[in-house]
Amino acid sequence: MRMVFRWFGEGNDSVSLSEIKQIPGVEGIVWALHDIPAGEVWPLERIKEVKKQADEYGFHIEVVESVNIHESIKLGTKERDHFIANYIQTIKNLAAVGAKVICYNFMPVFDWVRTDLFGKLSDQSTALFYEKAKVENMDPIELVEKIATNPTYTMPGWEPERLDTLKELFATYQSITEKDLMDHLQYFLEKVIPVCEAHDIKLAIHPDDPPWPVFGLPRIVTTQKQLQEIMNLVDSPYNGITLCSGALGVREDNDIVAMIQQFQDRIPFAHIRNVELRENGDFIETSHRTEDGSIPIDQIIKAYHDIDFQGYVRPDHGRHIWNESCRPGYGLYDRALGIMYLWGLWDAYQQLNGKDESNVTNTFEFEK
Numbered sequence: 001m002r003m004v005f006r007w008f009g010e011g012n013d014s015v016s017l018s019e020i021k022q023i024p025g026v027e028g029i030v031w032a033l034h035d036i037p038a039g040e041v042w043p044l045e046r047i048k049e050v051k052k053q054a055d056e057y058g059f060h061i062e063v064v065e066s067v068n069i070h071e072s073i074k075l076g077t078k079e080r081d082h083f084i085a086n087y088i089q090t091i092k093n094l095a096a097v098g099a100k101v102i103c104y105n106f107m108p109v110f111d112w113v114r115t116d117l118f119g120k121l122s123d124q125s126t127a128l129f130y131e132k133a134k135v136e137n138m139d140p141i142e143l144v145e146k147i148a149t150n151p152t153y154t155m156p157g158w159e160p161e162r163l164d165t166l167k168e169l170f171a172t173y174q175s176i177t178e179k180d181l182m183d184h185l186q187y188f189l190e191k192v193i194p195v196c197e198a199h200d201i202k203l204a205i206h207p208d209d210p211p212w213p214v215f216g217l218p219r220i221v222t223t224q225k226q227l228q229e230i231m232n233l234v235d236s237p238y239n240g241i242t243l244c245s246g247a248l249g250v251r252e253d254n255d256i257v258a259m260i261q262q263f264q265d266r267i268p269f270a271h272i273r274n275v276e277l278r279e280n281g282d283f284i285e286t287s288h289r290t291e292d293g294s295i296p297i298d299q300i301i302k303a304y305h306d307i308d309f310q311g312y313v314r315p316d317h318g319r320h321i322w323n324e325s326c327r328p329g330y331g332l333y334d335r336a337l338g339i340m341y342l343w344g345l346w347d348a349y350q351q352l353n354g355k356d357e358s359n360v361t362n363t364f365e366f367e368k
């Protein structure tokens with residue numbers, strides 16, 4: 001397990017590299033050039049600047065999250081070849097400085113969706129909150145307008161500067177089925193995966209968050225079955241998964257441990273976080289600790305340990321605690337606590353393994 005930490009860049013993150021340096025066991029940053037619009041080439045010079053900043057702290061920049069996919073590629077329009085060519089150039093530029101994994105998603109129009117970025121937990125901390133009924137009854141255009149007047153509500157893909165294009169995009173997606181979207185993903189992967197193979201850099205698709213259709217838009221990265229389908233589109237280790245326990249885990253029919261076992265050779269990058277599922281279909285993010293939510297983080301770490309996972313891991317969203325003001329989900333404190341919990345579990349499994357390799361790993365469970 002190689003621990004990395006998401007960093008949004010100089011001037012774009014409340015957390016500094018020197019603070020990240022003090023979290024035990026972090027070897028690299030997960031980064032992106034967030035100001036470059038989807039579809040444009042990431043210039044080598046800009047990439048090198050980030051490398052220089054990371055180098056100063058002894059961090060590597062092997063994991064990139066995300067190089068976003070232009071909508072024309074998801075929609076399968078004729079402009080897509082131009083944007084795929086740009087994507088390929090970005091892959092080459094990233095590989096040239098030693099990047100090893102590119103996380104991306106294939107969600108139409110938006111990245112993740114929540115209804116409240118500061119939902120209250122019982123300990124008075126706040127966290128990202130999803131209210132099912134609210135989303136089901138919401139007109140996304142109204143939401144878009146709400147964001148325009150209240151930018152603190154902004155989520156990725158919902159940036160105020162995109163608002164003008166959103167109405168049109170919604171209309172265009174009306175005729176796109178899940179099958180179309182899967183075909184468009186295949187078209188994209190068939191073009192880019194050979195380049196990834198040649199340059200030794202893996203693509204890792206992030207699941208849809210939440211893993212079901214929202215606002216009538218199609219979603220194709222929601223279940224184990226769909227992940228298998230995506231793996232089959234291009235059967236190469238360079239066509240991989242960002243296995244996100246929180247995104248997938250809010251569906252009770254998703255078994256993350258089974259996914260780790262099934263896709264073990266295709267997971268270059270793991271996101272780990274916990275979520276509390278509520279009976280009415282709402283969910284709120286919690287501390288990483290198993291007992292605090294509905295996702296068996298201890299079993300997940302055990303599954304990674306059992307397969308001798310060599311990929312990158314990052315704690316995912318954290319709560320906002322100790323009065324920290326930060327990007328929603330991306331404060332320093334709770335993610336650092338999360339890391340220590342993940343290391344604690346990992347080290348304990350390591351030790352047990354060392355003591356009695358023959359049978360202990362299969363029977364050991366933390367008491368609840």
Ligand code: DNO
Pocket residue numbers: 065066103104105111112156206271317329
């Ligand atoms: C949320 C993240 C996602 C993720 C993208 C990957 O905080 O996990 O925004 O970066 O979906 O492309």
